[in-house]
Amino acid sequence: MNQNACIHCGADCGNSPVVWNEKMFCCHGCKAVYEILHEKELGQYYEIQPMSGIRIETPQQLKKFEFLDNPEIAAKLPDFMDGNATRVTFFIPTIHCASCIWLLEHLNTLHPGISFSDVNFPKKEVHISFKNDQITLRQLAELLAAIHYVPEITLDRLEPGKKPKIDRSLLIRIGIASFSFLNIMMYSFPEYLPGGDLLEQEFKHIFGWLSFLLILPVVFYSASDYYLSAWKGLRHKIISIDLPISLGIIALFLQSSWEVFNGNGIGYMDSLAGLIFFLLIGKWYQGKTYQALSFERDYKSYFPVAVTQIIVGKETITPIKDLRKGDRILIRNQELIPADARIIKGKGNIDYSFVTGEALPVPKSEGDFIYAGGRQIGSSFELIVEKEVEQSYLTRLWDQKSTKDEASSLRNHVNNISHYFTIVILIIAFTSFFYWLGEGISVAVYVFSSVLIIACPCALALTVPFTFGSTMRVFGRRGFYLKKTDVVEQLYRTDTIVFDKTGTITINREVDVEFYGELITSEEKSMIRSLVRHSSHPLSKTVYDHLNLFDTSEPQTFEEIPGMGITGSIHGIRLNIGSRQFVAGTSDHSEIKESRVYVSFNNELKGYFAIGNAYRKGLQEVMTQLGGRYDLHLISGDNEAEREKLAVIFGKDATLLFNQSPADKKEYIQKLKKQGKKVLMVGDGLNDAGALLESDTGVTIADDVFSFSPACDAIMTSSRFEIIDRFIAFTRSSFHVIRVSFLISLIYNVIGLSFAVAALLSPLVAAILMPASSISVVAFATLSINLIAKYKLPVSER
Amino acid sequence: MSAIIFLIIIGIIVAAGFLAAFIWAVRSGQYDDDYSPSVRMLFDNKTKVGEEQTKEKQNNNIDNQ
Numbered sequence: 001m002n003q004n005a006c007i008h009c010g011a012d013c014g015n016s017p018v019v020w021n022e023k024m025f026c027c028h029g030c031k032a033v034y035e036i037l038h039e040k041e042l043g044q045y046y047e048i049q050p051m052s053g054i055r056i057e058t059p060q061q062l063k064k065f066e067f068l069d070n071p072e073i074a075a076k077l078p079d080f081m082d083g084n085a086t087r088v089t090f091f092i093p094t095i096h097c098a099s100c101i102w103l104l105e106h107l108n109t110l111h112p113g114i115s116f117s118d119v120n121f122p123k124k125e126v127h128i129s130f131k132n133d134q135i136t137l138r139q140l141a142e143l144l145a146a147i148h149y150v151p152e153i154t155l156d157r158l159e160p161g162k163k164p165k166i167d168r169s170l171l172i173r174i175g176i177a178s179f180s181f182l183n184i185m186m187y188s189f190p191e192y193l194p195g196g197d198l199l200e201q202e203f204k205h206i207f208g209w210l211s212f213l214l215i216l217p218v219v220f221y222s223a224s225d226y227y228l229s230a231w232k233g234l235r236h237k238i239i240s241i242d243l244p245i246s247l248g249i250i251a252l253f254l255q256s257s258w259e260v261f262n263g264n265g266i267g268y269m270d271s272l273a274g275l276i277f278f279l280l281i282g283k284w285y286q287g288k289t290y291q292a293l294s295f296e297r298d299y300k301s302y303f304p305v306a307v308t309q310i311i312v313g314k315e316t317i318t319p320i321k322d323l324r325k326g327d328r329i330l331i332r333n334q335e336l337i338p339a340d341a342r343i344i345k346g347k348g349n350i351d352y353s354f355v356t357g358e359a360l361p362v363p364k365s366e367g368d369f370i371y372a373g374g375r376q377i378g379s380s381f382e383l384i385v386e387k388e389v390e391q392s393y394l395t396r397l398w399d400q401k402s403t404k405d406e407a408s409s410l411r412n413h414v415n416n417i418s419h420y421f422t423i424v425i426l427i428i429a430f431t432s433f434f435y436w437l438g439e440g441i442s443v444a445v446y447v448f449s450s451v452l453i454i455a456c457p458c459a460l461a462l463t464v465p466f467t468f469g470s471t472m473r474v475f476g477r478r479g480f481y482l483k484k485t486d487v488v489e490q491l492y493r494t495d496t497i498v499f500d501k502t503g504t505i506t507i508n509r510e511v512d513v514e515f516y517g518e519l520i521t522s523e524e525k526s527m528i529r530s531l532v533r534h535s536s537h538p539l540s541k542t543v544y545d546h547l548n549l550f551d552t553s554e555p556q557t558f559e560e561i562p563g564m565g566i567t568g569s570i571h572g573i574r575l576n577i578g579s580r581q582f583v584a585g586t587s588d589h590s591e592i593k594e595s596r597v598y599v600s601f602n603n604e605l606k607g608y609f610a611i612g613n614a615y616r617k618g619l620q621e622v623m624t625q626l627g628g629r630y631d632l633h634l635i636s637g638d639n640e641a642e643r644e645k646l647a648v649i650f651g652k653d654a655t656l657l658f659n660q661s662p663a664d665k666k667e668y669i670q671k672l673k674k675q676g677k678k679v680l681m682v683g684d685g686l687n688d689a690g691a692l693l694e695s696d697t698g699v700t701i702a703d704d705v706f707s708f709s710p711a712c713d714a715i716m717t718s719s720r721f722e723i724i725d726r727f728i729a730f731t732r733s734s735f736h737v738i739r740v741s742f743l744i745s746l747i748y749n750v751i752g753l754s755f756a757v758a759a760l761l762s763p764l765v766a767a768i769l770m771p772a773s774s775i776s777v778v779a780f781a782t783l784s785i786n787l788i789a790k791y792k793l794p795v796s797e798r
Numbered sequence: 799m800s801a802i803i804f805l806i807i808i809g810i811i812v813a814a815g816f817l818a819a820f821i822w823a824v825r826s827g828q829y830d831d832d833y834s835p836s837v838r839m840l841f842d843n844k845t846k847v848g849e850e851q852t853k854e855k856q857n858n859n860i861d862n863q
Contacts (some may be wrong), residue, residue, distance in 0.1 A: 044841075044842070098837040098840075101834055101837050101838060102837075102841050105838070105841075118834075119834050120830065120831045120834060121831060121834040121837070122830075122831055122832070122833055122834075123831070145804075168825065168829070168830075169825045171824045171829055172821050172824055172825075175817060175820045175821060175824065176817065176821075179813060179814070179816075179817040183809075183810065203802075210810075211807070237850075326833040328816065570822060603817075632834070755814070
């Protein structure tokens with residue numbers, strides 16, 4: 001273990017740790033939390049999981065939760081209120097371990113007003129019951145923030161009906177199916193034993209009728225989704241896999257009921273119940289979801305609930321939805337600009353990294369127009385709202401609904417196969433029906449239903465949920481989260497990949513700084529660093545961070561000339577740092593598109609710092625891998641400064657587009673789709689939201705997958721970008737597995753059919769063949785996917 | 799003969815009882831979160847309240863002496 005690790009969060013404390021009570025901390029924030037917990041004797045927090053604390057980079061704003069004092073908002077947020085008792089749910093994305101659960105469930109030790117709290121870990125939520133007269137909603141939020149569990153309260157949390165009811169019906173369906181399956185099996189068992197035919201007639205009747213009663217809820221409730229889905233497919237003129245399944249279920253049910261009514265035993269009731277049970281298990285396996293991740297987010301889950309409005313010189317809290325054109329608002333440090341607006345007082349320094357992935361904040365001054373979605377870094381400033389929140393440019397773009405229709409989701413690989421499969425089965429069924437007609441109608445009907453029963457593609461239907469479900473789990477363990485299993489097939493079908501540039505292939509909030517010019521000594525570097533330290537300009541901060549190896553000293557003079565640069569003197573040497581105009585007196589060539597910071601010592605130009613984007617690790621290899629197989633496109637909102645560099649990385653066949661607006665990106669995807677391409681869009685920011693929705697598969701790259709990401713089909717942890725090519729290639733392995741599984745299930749089908757057409761299908765044969773085929777296919781699919789992943793997909797480093 | 803029928807009826811009633819319990823458990827949300835409870839049960843119950851009480855007891859003992 002690192003000797004120098006912060007006792008709270010485990011980060012390296014560096015050379016100057018904060019020490020309290022002989023314990024080392026990386027920062028005052030961590031120390032503050034430790035002190036609170038120590039005072040309340042909640043030290044066990046550090047025992048359950050050592051160094052599990054959360055580090056907060058930027059100190060929290062004092063007034064961040066001021067809006068919770070607004071009675072309108074405070075009334076909407078709680079789940080329920082009854083006199084003095086209130087229950088509220090907070091979403092806390094930083095919940096990550098057992099210690100978090102422990103601490104958040106001991107909140108009552110921190111404040112007597114809290115009566116009870118419990119954590120839902122998969123959803124990263126905490127439910128808190130508290131007494132209104134002892135603690136307010138705002139104080140509660142601030143208490144959580146004080147121990148670094150900052151609740152995320154966004155606009156969509158206030159919407160009525162946004163607290164979704166979880167669909168638990170699948171589990172109940174499975175429960176009922178398993179209940180009936182196991183009981184019916186007990187009644188069927190005597191018939192399979194030697195001497196089963198000696199069973200007294202009376203028992204046969206009782207067992208038959210019991211099974212019939214038990215199968216009713218299974219056929220009419222547990223399996224009902226299959227009939228609906230088959231019917232939905234037929235309406236779209238698609239024969240989905242659910243059609244032969246429904247036919248099989250119905251044939252099994254009618255045939256078995258017929259036998260029960262005639263007192264001939266209990267037919268295939270056990271196979272029928274087992275079949276539906278296995279199918280539902282497959283559905284459940286496939287339905288794995290990442291509850292804390294949201295793939296459906298629109299701007300409402302990004303926007304704050306309220307904003308500070310200035311009415312006749314007084315600050316009031318206004319809910320965002322009440323904001324009107326012409327309103328005057330105050331935006332503080334770290335706050336979000338909720339609507340398109342114009343600056344009227346103060347200076348903006350807008351961080352658009354969530355919107356565009358831009359690494360550096362953009363400076364704005366009075367009179368400038370600002371799009372909604374940026375975050376202010378620096379002192380507060382005032383704005384006049386130009387458009388209402390819902391009318392703002394990006395808001396409208398994020399709010400679009402996906403055009404992907406219901407029918408297209410049915411047009412998949414399995415359903416293509418089942419189309420032919422169903423036709424072939426029906427032909428066999430009718431042919432054997434007419435062949436056996438000579439022997440009497442009852443035999444013919446028996447053979448007909450036998451064919452439908454045994455051909456019921458149960459194993460076929462289980463292959464896909466288990467193969468794709470396993471693929472999804474394997475991906476999830478490696479930092480790539482799919483919305484649903486269909487995305488595996490969409491990834492496989494991809495032939496065109498479109499990348500966004502800023503924030504996607506470049507690293508968010510990180511830049512590549514290089515110095516061009518005369519060699520400068522380390523003393524000179526430390527002098528530059530000393531000077532830029534006093535400037536609040538984002539470029540100054542970048543240069544300051546770049547020169548982090550050098551010490552600083554205090555400059556004798558310092559002056560910042562807005563829009564130009566900084567000037568000052570250290571050790572008698574005059575330094576000018578800033579634009580070329582300011583430092584050298586000549587203006588930059590108009591072709592230069594990157595940011596440059598020029599430096600002169602005693603008016604002698606030394607050179608400049610070129611500030612460019614920092615590309616993701618492994619970008620070159622990824623593009624080389626993908627280039628051979630896919631049609632690559634880059635679509636960037638940025639200027640062409642790095643075209644040449646990117647042309648090398650993407651290869652000569654790639655299309656590189658620059659200066660594209662969010663709407664352009666969306667149209668470009670539409671154009672590609674019209675050409676019949678299957679488009680995978682890889683983006684990150686809200687400006688890609690339209691394109692991500694429009695594409696066949698939208699993948700979002702996120703530094704923190706639990707924080708906001710635009711609506712998409714899959715979310716990828718940014719550190720895994722370096723193996724994105726392997727993830728896509730893995731979907732091909734998934735399809736190999738599916739093909740082999742199909743073959744296995746087909747062999748079982750051929751064996752079964754040969755019994756059926758020969759009129760030899762007994763309940764015993766069905767009872768052995770159907771589960772055997774299902775289980776072997778499921779085992780094959782899950783095992784091989786996990787095995788292939790072990791060799792082809794590294795869990796961490798490449 | 800009648801013994802077997804009696805047993806079958808009991809068997810179904812017991813199984814149906816479990817089914818009802820399962821449905822109740824699902825409906826009441828016990829399957830919504832399959833992680834937190836598994837961790838929660840491992841926590842020791844040494845909260846501040848508990849320790850305060852023991853401290854008070856100790857104090858009382860000292861006072862009494």
